[in-house]
Amino acid sequence: MVEEIISTSLRTTGYRTIELFARLLNQAHQDSAQTLGNLQKSQSEVNHEKDRYELWAVNLGLFASGHGSLDYRLREADNLWETVQLFLQSLNTALEEAFAYWFEEQSEDDTEPLDNRGIQDEPLAREIDSLDELVLDGVRDPIDRLYRLSSWIRNPLTRSISKKALQHTQIDPDTGVDWLEAVKLFDYDYIRTKIWQLVKPTSSTGQIRLKSSAEEEALSISQTWLVDRLAKCNGERRRLFSYWRQHRFKLQRDADVFFKDTSRAIKDTPSRAEHTNELLPIAVSLATSATQFQRGTRSFQVARSTTTVSEYAPSLTPAILEGVSFPPPPEEDGAELKEFDCPYCYTVCSKAILAEHAWQ
Secondary structure (H helix, E strand, C coil): CHHHHHHCCHHHHHHHHHHHHHHHHHHHHHCCHHHHCCHHHHHHHHHHHHHHHHHHHHHHCCCCCHHHCHHHHCCCCHHHHHHHHHHHHHHHHHHHHHHHHHHCCCCCCCCCCHHHCCHHHHHHHHHHHHHHHHHHHHHHHHHHHHHHHHHHHHCCCCCCCCHHHHCCCCECCCCCCEHHHHCHHHHHHHHHHHHHHHHCCECCCCCECCCCHHHHHHHHHHCHHHHHHHHHHHHHHHHHHHHHHHHHHHHHHHHHHHHHHHHHHHHHCCCHHHHHHHHCCCCCCCCCCCCCCCHHHCCCCHHHHCCCCCCCCCCCCCCCCCCCCCCCCCCCCCCCCCEEECCCCCCEEEHHHHCHHHHC
16 A cells, blocks of 8 residues: 555645546536436536535645646655655545446446335435445545644644654764664663553552562553654654754854854954044043032023023124014013914914023
8 A cells, every 4th residue: 555655746646636526527417317326416416526526626735737737846754755655545535436336336226217206215215315424424534634634734833744854863973873774672671661550459458469470471462552652752852852853953053153254253343432442632631520520619590400591692693694684572571471472473473482582
């Protein structure tokens, strides 16, 4: 079975499925009502399953060529590729069995239309309907599984393991032995011991009761599959963590080399500040009032320190060159309003700007 799966591509198996669907539906159209029998009721359902299969195949690129094909997308996911191949072959087997059931194994009495049967044949009709439903379920089930598998194919990063991780080895530089393969036997013995401790019998007094050799042999045979499965899972998990650790060290090493080269290039490049320091002499700092501050000689006015005062220095431009002069502030109208209408800019302003320094 494994050799057959590996030797056939998904595209070839998919085309075989299309041929089986076409053969089944063409035979249903060619046969008369007397020969067709109960397939008349199931023909629309078979056609519906055919449409579902074609929709799945087109969306995932089963019949595409080149890099868009499903075979190319699953080239590094062997387990996923074999699972898809197994479901497709199961669908082909179900279609062949359906064709044999409806057109090769039905007798004349079984294929008689249900409308021509009497009331005494109702149990037989119900039995035939149940068999037809089982045949259709055999066709539906592989297609349903293929649809569930499509999420694994579209988002494989968090679900499948790459081929590099599955083929990862951890070779000891001194002995040349693969450490991951060497610990498999220890994993098997450890898990077998743990399972034996969990299932070992105890007497009514709480003490461990020894088993006979026949019971021990029967127990070991019944638990072999579980030990093998757990040991294999532990080995694959250890291999995956080892691959991740090696990959992380590789990325960190490359990043360290990159940043080291970048920092060396920045250090060797003279900056603009270094050129400025070489050209300009260092200024000698002079004594200021802040450096010679004496608290006793200064008087602080707390009231004035909380008030903001705006001062404007007069222009040094000669009066001849001054083409614009500030108009005088408008006179107050004596109202108690806090705003006034400016006659120059036609804007409602606060009366606080009518002060001499504020207006300038």
